[in-house]
Amino acid sequence: MGRKFFVGGNWKCNGTTEEVKKIVKTLNAGEVPSPDVVEVVVSPPFVFLPVVKDLLRPDFHVAAQNCWVKKGGAYTGEVSAEMLVNLGIPWVILGHSERRALLSESNEFVGEKVAYALSKGLKVIACIGETLEQREAGSTLDVVAAQTKAIAERISDWTNVVLAYEPVWAIGTGKVATPAQAQEVHAELRKWLQAKVSPEVAASTRIIYGGSVSGGNCKELAAKPDVDGFLVGGASLKPEFIDIIKSAEVKKNA
Numbered sequence: 001m002g003r004k005f006f007v008g009g010n011w012k013c014n015g016t017t018e019e020v021k022k023i024v025k026t027l028n029a030g031e032v033p034s035p036d037v038v039e040v041v042v043s044p045p046f047v048f049l050p051v052v053k054d055l056l057r058p059d060f061h062v063a064a065q066n067c068w069v070k071k072g073g074a075y076t077g078e079v080s081a082e083m084l085v086n087l088g089i090p091w092v093i094l095g096h097s098e099r100r101a102l103l104s105e106s107n108e109f110v111g112e113k114v115a116y117a118l119s120k121g122l123k124v125i126a127c128i129g130e131t132l133e134q135r136e137a138g139s140t141l142d143v144v145a146a147q148t149k150a151i152a153e154r155i156s157d158w159t160n161v162v163l164a165y166e167p168v169w170a171i172g173t174g175k176v177a178t179p180a181q182a183q184e185v186h187a188e189l190r191k192w193l194q195a196k197v198s199p200e201v202a203a204s205t206r207i208i209y210g211g212s213v214s215g216g217n218c219k220e221l222a223a224k225p226d227v228d229g230f231l232v233g234g235a236s237l238k239p240e241f242i243d244i245i246k247s248a249e250v251k252k253n254a
């Protein structure tokens with residue numbers, strides 16, 4: 001066990017240099033639990049990675065929002081895992097639903113990206129999650145299992161993977177999954193990992209929730225046993241991100 005609480009901030013395609021510096025200033029001034037209690041990673045757009053890395057407090061880390069599926073080369077517009085490593089960027093978010101939906105990234109493609117990024121030494125926040133249609137059709141668990149399987153088939157070491165369950169219907173909608181809904185899927189994912197990968201991986205892999213997480217709803221969600229943290233979108237651009245980081249205390253006192 002001993003899964004350290006994890007809070008990621010996905011800034012998506014937002015910000016100017018001035019805005020980014022302002023967010024970093026707010027984060028740097030925030031009083032949060034120690035790194036023994038919570039791991040914090042923020043993910044600005046590629047172009048702001050160097051400035052954020054330079055200015056950000058040392059106990060917080062940075063993540064890219066994507067990287068190319070293999071070694072760099074003639075892939076106009078892409079950024080390779082090697083480049084992220086070269087810049088000292090430790091983390092990358094892969095398989096976000098916005099990329100799956102808007103850029104047609106398949107389960108297999110995401111699985112390959114995860115495997116390649118890990119092979120280069122990056123740590124990966126791998127995103128999975130069902131659409132509203134899929135939930136209403138009762139196929140949530142099949143969908144997230146298939147997404148996870150495409151990753152599991154391609155990797156052998158889960159140490160550097162955080163699994164982010166982000167139901168598409170909850171992303172940017174203000175419609176958060178109830179703590180019970182999040183717990184149900186997280187527990188099923190853990191069972192899946194136990195059966196298909198190993199009991200050790202199931203016990204140690206962090207499964208975090210994303211989708212309209214806010215300062216107001218984070219504590220209740222964090223109190224659920226299989227919710228090991230959050231991937232936060234909109235609220236990660238605001239001072240309330242600090243409150244979300246503080247929800248790690250709920251776990252400590254559990």
Ligand SMILES: O=C(CO)COP(=O)(O)O
Nearest residue numbers: 010171172211212233234
């Ligand atoms: O997509 C998300 C994080 O990756 C969640 O976004 P919101 O928190 O804005 O719903």
